[in-house]
Amino acid sequence: MEAWRRGDVETWRRGDEEASSRAAPRRILCEMNATNATDATSTSARWNIEATYASLPDALWAAAVPARFPEPKLVVANVALASELGTPLANLSSDDIARFATGAWLPPGAQPIAQAYAGHQYGHGTMLGDGRAILIGEQRTPAGARIDLHLKGAGQTPFSRRGDGRAALGPMLREYIVSEAMHALGIPTTRSLAVATTGEMIPRDGLKPGAVLVRTAASHLRVGTFEFAAALGDSAVLAQLADYTIARHDIDLIGEPDRVQRFLGRVVERQARLIARWQAVGFVHGVMNTDNMTISGETIDYGPCAFIDAYDPESVFSSIDRFGRYRYSQQPAIAQWNLARLAESLLPLLIAHEGEESRAVDRANEMLALFPTAFEEAWLSGFRSKLGLVSKESGDGALARDLLAWMHASNADFTNTFAMLAGLARGMSDRCDVSKCDAAAQSKFVEWHARWRDRLARDIDGGEAAPSRLRAANPAIIPRNHRVEEALAAAEAGDLAPFELLVRAVQRSFDPQPSDARYREPAPAEFAGYRTFCGT
Ligand code: AMP
Numbered sequence: 332m333e334a335w336r337r338g339d340v341e342t343w344r345r346g347d348e349e350a351s352s353r354a355a356p357r358r359i360l361c362e363m364n365a366t367n368a369t370d371a372t373s374t375s376a377r378w379n380i381e382a383t384y385a386s387l388p389d390a391l392w393a394a395a396v397p398a399r400f401p402e403p404k405l406v407v408a409n410v411a412l413a414s415e416l417g418t419p420l421a422n423l424s425s426d427d428i429a430r431f432a433t434g435a436w437l438p439p440g441a442q443p444i445a446q447a448y449a450g451h452q453y454g455h456g457t458m459l460g461d462g463r464a465i466l467i468g469e470q471r472t473p474a475g476a477r478i479d480l481h482l483k484g485a486g487q488t489p490f491s492r493r494g495d496g497r498a499a500l501g502p503m504l505r506e507y508i509v510s511e512a513m514h515a516l517g518i519p520t521t522r523s524l525a526v527a528t529t530g531e532m533i534p535r536d537g538l539k540p541g542a543v544l545v546r547t548a549a550s551h552l553r554v555g556t557f558e559f560a561a562a563l564g565d566s567a568v569l570a571q572l573a574d575y576t577i578a579r580h581d582i583d584l585i586g587e588p589d590r591v592q593r594f595l596g597r598v599v600e601r602q603a604r605l606i607a608r609w610q611a612v613g614f615v616h617g618v619m620n621t622d623n624m625t626i627s628g629e630t631i632d633y634g635p636c637a638f639i640d641a642y643d644p645e646s647v648f649s650s651i652d653r654f655g656r657y658r659y660s661q662q663p664a665i666a667q668w669n670l671a672r673l674a675e676s677l678l679p680l681l682i683a684h685e686g687e688e689s690r691a692v693d694r695a696n697e698m699l700a701l702f703p704t705a706f707e708e709a710w711l712s713g714f715r716s717k718l719g720l721v722s723k724e725s726g727d728g729a730l731a732r733d734l735l736a737w738m739h740a741s742n743a744d745f746t747n748t749f750a751m752l753a754g755l756a757r758g759m760s761d762r763c764d765v766s767k768c769d770a771a772a773q774s775k776f777v778e779w780h781a782r783w784r785d786r787l788a789r790d791i792d793g794g795e796a797a798p799s800r801l802r803a804a805n806p807a808i809i810p811r812n813h814r815v816e817e818a819l820a821a822a823e824a825g826d827l828a829p830f831e832l833l834v835r836a837v838q839r840s841f842d843p844q845p846s847d848a849r850y851r852e853p854a855p856a857e858f859a860g861y862r863t864f865c866g867t
C-alpha cells in the first residue's frame with residue numbers, strides 16, 4: 332500500500348521518464364468477450380451521469396485531470412455490470428472503452444475530481460485524499476440507483492503527496508477478481524467495470540505495466556471523509572457532508588431532527604452485518620484503515636486481502652501487518668474502533684442537536700453499542716445458514732463455534748469443510764473428506780457430526796431440504812490465493828487466459844462445474860505462510 336512512499340520524488344520522476352521511453356513493449360490485452368458484448372449491446376443504454384459531489388463545499392474535493400497516457404488498451408470490460416448500470420459500454424469499441432477507462436475521454440456530465448479524506452492507518456491519523464483515483468461522477472442506473480464511477484490509477488491529483496498517481500496491472504486485476512468474487516458471494520462490495528493498460532511501464536519492484544481500474548461504488552464516502560471534514564473545524568461543512576451522505580444512503584432520515592445520531596446507528600449496523608459476512612466466507616480484508624471503510628457498508632479497497640485456506644482465526648496475510656492488527660479474529664473489534672472515529676467526527680453535530688456535550692457523547696455511545704448485538708445476530712444467522720439450519724436454538728452458536736474449533740485443530744480447509752456438509756446432510760457419510768483429516772480428526776468430526784445430525788432432525792423440515800440450503804449457503808469456489816497469484820503472474824507476462832477462467836469460476840461460486848476441481852483444491856503445502864502486498 333505505502334510502497335510508493337518509499338521512493339523519493341526524483342526516483343519517481345526518473346521512473347516516469349524511463350516509463351515513457353519504454354511505453355507499451357507488447358500487447359498484453361484481451362478483447363471483451365465478443366458473445367457477451369453482442370448480447371449486452373443495447374439501444375436503451377446511455378450515459379446518465381451527474382456530478383453531485385462537486386456541489387459540496389470545495390474544501391472536500393479538488394479538481395483533477397486524468398493523466399495523458401501513451402497507449403490505452405482494454406484488458407477486460409465487465410459487460411454484465413455495464414448493462415446493469417445502464418451504461419452503453421457494450422456499444423463501444425475496445426479502444427473507446429480503453430479511452431473511457433483511462434480518462435482520455437469523459438462521458439457527458441462527467442466532472443473529474445479527487446475526494447479529500449483523512450484516515451487512521453494502523454491506528455495513526457493522517458490526511459490523505461484520492462492520490463491516484465479520480466471520481467468522474469455518478470451514473471443514474473435504470474433501477475434508479477446513483478453509482479460512483481471512479482478511475483483508479485488515472486494519474487496524480489492534488490492529494491498525491493509523493494506518489495505517482497499510477498496503479499500497476501497486477502493489483503488492478505486482483506481487485507477485479509476479488510471484488511467480482513465478493514459480489515458473487517452476495518457480499519456488499521464496490522465493483523469493477525473495466526481495466527485498461529495505459530501503455531506506460533511504472534516503477535514497482537522493477538517496471539510493471541501501468542493500468543487503470545474503473546471502480547463502481549454506491550459511494551466513495553468513507554469514515555475518513557468525515558474525519559477530514561471534522562478536522563477542518565467548520566461544522567457547517569460537516570453538516571453539509573452529513574446531509575449529502577444521508578441523502579445518498581439513508582433517505583428516510585432526510586430532515587429528521589435526530590438524523591445524525593440515527594445515521595451513525597445505521598452505519599454501525601451496516602458495518603456489523605458486513606463484517607459478519609466477511610467472517611462467514613473467511614475473508615481477511617487486510618487493511619481496515621478508516622479510509623478503507625465505507626459509509627454505505629460496501630467492502631472497499633482490495634489491496635492485501637486474502638481468503639483463509641486452512642482455518643486459523645489468527646490468519647493475517649498482509650506483509651506489512653506485522654502485529655496482526657487486521658487479522659481475521661480482530662476484524663469485528665477493528666470495525667468498532669473505526670466506527671468510534673466516525674462517532675467522534677460527528678460529535679460537533681450531535682452536540683449542536685443535544686445542546687450539551689455529555690448528552691451527545693451518550694447518544695454516540697448508544698449508537699456504537701449497537702455493533703455487538705447486530706454483529707452477533709448477523710454472525711449467527713450466517714453460520715446457521717452455513718449449517719443448513721432454519722429454526723433457531725440456543726445451542727446453534729456453540730455448534731458452529733465447535734466446528735470452527737475442530738477445523739482449527741485439524742488444519743481443515745474453511746471453504747471445503749462447509750462445502751462438504753451438503754453431501755453429508757444427504758446422509759451418505761459421517762466422515763469428513765477434506766484434506767488433512769487424519770484418524771484423530773476423523774473421530775472428533777464424527778462426534779460433531781452426530782450433534783449436527785440431531786440438530787438437523789429437529790429443524791422445521793427434519794433437515795429434509797438441508798442439502799439444497801447448504802449448497803446455497805456455502806460457496807464451492809472462492810478466489811484461492813494460489814490461483815489468484817497464478818492468474819496475475821500470467822497476465823503480467825501477457826497471457827490473460829488464466830485470469831479470465833478464474834473470473835468466470837468465481838462468478839459461479841455456488842454452482843461449480845465438474846471442470847472446476849482445480850479452483851476448489853486447497854493451496855499446495857509450500858503456499859502456507861502466503862503473504863500479500865498492498866495494491867500499489
Ligand atoms: P490505499 O492503500 O489504496 O488505501 O491508499 C492509501 C492512500 O495512499 C490513499 O490516499 C491513496 O490515494 C494513496 N496512494 C496509494 N498509492 C498511490 C500512488 N501511487 N500515488 C499517489 N497516491 C497513492
Ligand code: MG
Nearest residue numbers: 622623631632
Ligand atoms: Mg484506500
